[in-house]
Amino acid sequence: MATRNDKAQEAHDRLVAEIEKIETSDDWKAALDVASKFHQYSFNNQILIDVQAADRGFEPTHVMPYGNKAGTSGWKSVGRQVRKGEKGLGIFAPVRRKTEDEDGESRYVVVGFRVAHVFDISQTDGEPLPPPAPDICKRIESLPLLNVARE
Secondary structure (H helix, E strand, O other): OOOHHHHHHHHHHHHHHHHHHOOOHHHHHHHHHHHHHOOOOOHHHHHHHHHHHHHOOOOOOOEEOOOOOOOOOHHHHHOEEEOOOOOOEEEEEEEEEEEEOOOOOEEEEEEEEEEEEEEEHHHEEEOOOOOOOOOHHHHHHOOHHHHHHHO
16 A cells, blocks of 8 residues: 555656656647646646646546535535545645744744645536636726826
């Protein structure tokens, strides 16, 4: 049975191999296309998501974790359930520890990384996602300060 360290090392090795494959401008263009879809994730995690999804025969469009028990995060928070038997896409998640600095103030610091799993919407069933917010670009363009800056 693979340990957490084994899983993390396997994910790291896969990530390094995939990044080393990015050689041409077309490869970078494809990588940036992936990045535009998953801007809330690090570039490394974006690569891991894309490669694992391709291995399984689908193109990821919207990924989130399953969600906490209370249902206030992840797919559970939007009324969707991950289908039984679906395998998550492994990404790196920070491990944080609470420490005290010299002034006695508590803060969280990243002490390492672990493999966490996210799921694509194609791996879920349930309520349709709410429509996107109204086009914010049109509202921003109507701001007077931006119009003055463009002149």
